[in-house]
Amino acid sequence: MSVEILAPAGDTDSFMAALHAGADAIYLGLKDFSARKAATNFSLDNLEGMIRRAHVFGVKVFVALNTLIKDTELPSFFDCSRRAWNCGADALILQDVFLGKLLKEQYPSITLHLSTQAGVCNLAGANLAREYGFSRVILARETRIEDIKKIAAVIETECFVQGALCTCFSGQCYFSSFVGGNSGNRGLCKQPCRKKYSVDRKDFSKLSYRLSLSDLCVGNDCKTLEKIGVHSFKIEGRLRSAAYVAASVRYYRAILDGAPDEEIASRLSDLKRSFNRGNFTRGYSWGQDSALLSPAIQGHIGEEVGRIEKFDKQTSKWFVRSSFKPVDGDGFKILRGSNTEVGGAVWKSGFAPIAGGFYLQSDAKVCVGDTVSITLDHALAQRLLSERRMVDLSASLYVAAGERIRLDVAGSFGRMQFLSSETVQQAKNNPVTEKDLRDCFEKTGEYPFLLHWKSIELGNDCFIVRSALNAFRRDVYSSVYERISSLKREPLEEKNWQNAYGRNGFMVSADACSEGKVAVIDRDFSSSCYRNVKLDYAILKPLNIQNSDEIQKFLRLAKYYAWKKYLYIPAYCIGADFEIYEKLLCFFDGIYADGICALQFAKEHSMHCIAGTGINLFNRLGADLCLRAGVETFVLSKELSYSECKRIALPEAFIFAGGSIKLMDLGHCLWGRACHACDRRFQYFLTDEAGRKFPLLRNVASTCRFELYNTVPLKKLEWKNCLYDFCALEDEEKVAYLTNVFPGTMKLTNGAAKSGVR
Numbered sequence: 001m002s003v004e005i006l007a008p009a010g011d012t013d014s015f016m017a018a019l020h021a022g023a024d025a026i027y028l029g030l031k032d033f034s035a036r037k038a039a040t041n042f043s044l045d046n047l048e049g050m051i052r053r054a055h056v057f058g059v060k061v062f063v064a065l066n067t068l069i070k071d072t073e074l075p076s077f078f079d080c081s082r083r084a085w086n087c088g089a090d091a092l093i094l095q096d097v098f099l100g101k102l103l104k105e106q107y108p109s110i111t112l113h114l115s116t117q118a119g120v121c122n123l124a125g126a127n128l129a130r131e132y133g134f135s136r137v138i139l140a141r142e143t144r145i146e147d148i149k150k151i152a153a154v155i156e157t158e159c160f161v162q163g164a165l166c167t168c169f170s171g172q173c174y175f176s177s178f179v180g181g182n183s184g185n186r187g188l189c190k191q192p193c194r195k196k197y198s199v200d201r202k203d204f205s206k207l208s209y210r211l212s213l214s215d216l217c218v219g220n221d222c223k224t225l226e227k228i229g230v231h232s233f234k235i236e237g238r239l240r241s242a243a244y245v246a247a248s249v250r251y252y253r254a255i256l257d258g259a260p261d262e263e264i265a266s267r268l269s270d271l272k273r274s275f276n277r278g279n280f281t282r283g284y285s286w287g288q289d290s291a292l293l294s295p296a297i298q299g300h301i302g303e304e305v306g307r308i309e310k311f312d313k314q315t316s317k318w319f320v321r322s323s324f325k326p327v328d329g330d331g332f333k334i335l336r337g338s339n340t341e342v343g344g345a346v347w348k349s350g351f352a353p354i355a356g357g358f359y360l361q362s363d364a365k366v367c368v369g370d371t372v373s374i375t376l377d378h379a380l381a382q383r384l385l386s387e388r389r390m391v392d393l394s395a396s397l398y399v400a401a402g403e404r405i406r407l408d409v410a411g412s413f414g415r416m417q418f419l420s421s422e423t424v425q426q427a428k429n430n431p432v433t434e435k436d437l438r439d440c441f442e443k444t445g446e447y448p449f450l451l452h453w454k455s456i457e458l459g460n461d462c463f464i465v466r467s468a469l470n471a472f473r474r475d476v477y478s479s480v481y482e483r484i485s486s487l488k489r490e491p492l493e494e495k496n497w498q499n500a501y502g503r504n505g506f507m508v509s510a511d512a513c514s515e516g517k518v519a520v521i522d523r524d525f526s527s528s529c530y531r532n533v534k535l536d537y538a539i540l541k542p543l544n545i546q547n548s549d550e551i552q553k554f555l556r557l558a559k560y561y562a563w564k565k566y567l568y569i570p571a572y573c574i575g576a577d578f579e580i581y582e583k584l585l586c587f588f589d590g591i592y593a594d595g596i597c598a599l600q601f602a603k604e605h606s607m608h609c610i611a612g613t614g615i616n617l618f619n620r621l622g623a624d625l626c627l628r629a630g631v632e633t634f635v636l637s638k639e640l641s642y643s644e645c646k647r648i649a650l651p652e653a654f655i656f657a658g659g660s661i662k663l664m665d666l667g668h669c670l671w672g673r674a675c676h677a678c679d680r681r682f683q684y685f686l687t688d689e690a691g692r693k694f695p696l697l698r699n700v701a702s703t704c705r706f707e708l709y710n711t712v713p714l715k716k717l718e719w720k721n722c723l724y725d726f727c728a729l730e731d732e733e734k735v736a737y738l739t740n741v742f743p744g745t746m747k748l749t750n751g752a753a754k755s756g757v758r
């Protein structure tokens with residue numbers, strides 16, 4: 001089976017661009033529940049028409065409903081899923097595994113793909129997706145090649161090959177949410193990761209794009225992905241232009257078709273001119289490459305087309321030595337070296353044409369020797385969007401006086417025969433010619449058909465009223481279109497979801513009536529602030545999971561204070577991390593799973609498990625299904641407001657009730673390629689342009705990882721079962737929380753408290 005090229009469509013123009021460029025499948029969002037709310041998106045009213053148009057070419061359409069769903073939105077979510085499926089969607093893309101499981105149980109005929117937002121990055125995650133009824137996983141962009149190979153062996157696998165990379169592991173980014181109230185998990189990401197920051201480290205203290213990543217371009221290496229069994233190559237870009245969508249599809253199509261090197265190079269050039277952030281990286285699959293981070297330049301840098309040669313004083317313009325021929329309105333970026341953006345310029349048709357180059361005018365401080373890149377190429381966009389894809393039809397026509405017209409049409413759909421309603425008359429003069437007939441039927445109008453004549457049999461002296469002939473043609477094409485595009489599927493019936501999994505059916509954990517519980521996540525429990533504190537769960541997030549001394553120290557403390565010992569396993573884990581975690585499990589009472597891969601890992605190893613905030617439990621149904629999946633307890637999503645947690649009304653659930661707010665999980669070393677410039681500290685601060693400091697913590701799994709925390713901690717919330725995250729807090733801040741949690745037990749005479757109130 002050949003690999004699928006899957007293109008994004010943020011609007012109708014991009015949809016048509018993807019279709020005509022040769023995509024095998026297209027994904028799009030609706031007005032609601034789309035992870036790209038800023039895109040124009042599609043409505044349920046026009047969805048069926050778009051899907052039919054795609055199906056005519058054998059192109060599949062996947063509808064993304066990949067945001068987190070609140071309780072109040074559940075009826076609308078189920079309705080939307082059902083209607084999108086009934087419009088002909090070939091699959092629905094979901095983020096919430098639990099809602100997916102529920103949909104699949106209720107509608108077994110539905111096809112579900114698990115969104116990259118769910119964070120599948122290893123075999124355990126793939127196993128969970130399969131068990132829950134998903135037929136495909138869209139892998140996290142951080143998935144390594146050796147893990148992709150294992151995953152592709154158990155479930156249909158979709159990999160990103162092109163487009164923007166998120167700094168944060170997908171589904172775990174709360175930066176936009178906590179900084180500005182715009183949740184990335186709800187389709188509203190405002191991209192604070194693309195802003196400038198400094199870090200308290202030598203050579204990193206200058207404000208620059210410290211978190212911003214280059215765009216992914218796997219390019220020729222997609223052949224390796226194909227070889228190891230990846231089923232679909234995904235192009236990111238529901239907010240990108242139609243020309244970019246067309247350029248991306250054509251580039252990967254050329255590679256997969258084994259086009260000559262020159263053609264592939266020219267398609268890559270088209271792609272770079274359409275959108276190129278950071279001159280592209282191969283991403284994470286083959287390990288962190290040197291192009292992953294793009295600290296100096298953010299945004300589209302196009303493709304280099306020339307160099308500034310001299311300044312013309314008479315006209316106040318710069319001469320660019322180049323073989324490129326600009327057209328009116330073409331845009332350029334002027335760059336110095338590899339890492340300085342000098343400014344921009346637009347070419348106007350009034351600029352005098354000249355051999356060997358062109359003139360540009362710029363207000364920026366341009367120098368001789370600066371390079372010039374094209375970032376807006378009008379002729380290219382026009383060329384990319386003018387190519388059309390047609391459906392081939394072969395036709396045999398029979399026309400004879402006294403009989404009805406007979407037209408046989410054949411294509412990949414099979415064969416259809418049509419007879420006109422009117423009979424062909426005997427011509428008195430001006431009989432119809434073969435050319436008349438060809439001209440008439442070759443006009444396919446709005447239908448994307450390309451007619452190939454197999455035979456035309458025309459008798460003598462035939463006459464047909466022109467309007468009747470046209471009506472017959474329209475009838476033929478509309479019938480063929482209907483036949484090719486019609487849905488061959490039973491529509492799903494409406495369900496009463498409240499009855500299917502109603503509130504009465506909700507399982508309450510065994511100790512729902514007992515006292516409230518306290519769970520704490522920390523990197524080090526040796527601080528004296530934990531003395532004499534009765535933690536129900538002490539959740540260790542080790543600095544270095546390969547450091548056994550660190551683990552042993554924690555285990556001794558937990559034993560002494562009789563805490564339940566839990567091991568924090570993050571959402572992002574590669575297979576090699578799990579191999580290390582496996583060896584540690586025997587020392588712990590359970591796992592705190594911050595992602596679905598860890599959830600499945602706990603299940604496969606029969607470990608007690610707390611479903612962490614990173615599982616993003618957002619509604620009562622999800623929480624219920626999570627409990628049914630066998631977890632000991634769970635923490636609701638930290639993006640829910642206090643009142644939303646209350647509305648879910650599960651006092652037996654934990655909520656994140658105080659401490660440091662983790663905003664991001666980074667799957668890479670912030671200091672460049674594979675730690676080659678890493679100074680191996682465990683704590684830094686990232687400072688934004690307004691001077692706000694964000695704790696930046698490093699930890700070591702099989703490789704180096706980073707976590708970003710909010711500039712201010714969460715104030716203590718009142719709830720029965722409380723989870724605190726103390727990873728990025730000073731001892732005195734921990735004392736302040738613990739005093740509040742355990743009134744009377746925190747004596748200010750103990751060492752930590754003393755140092756805390758100095």
Ligand SMILES: [Zn+2]
Binds near residue numbers: 669670671675678705
């Ligand atoms: Zn590192």
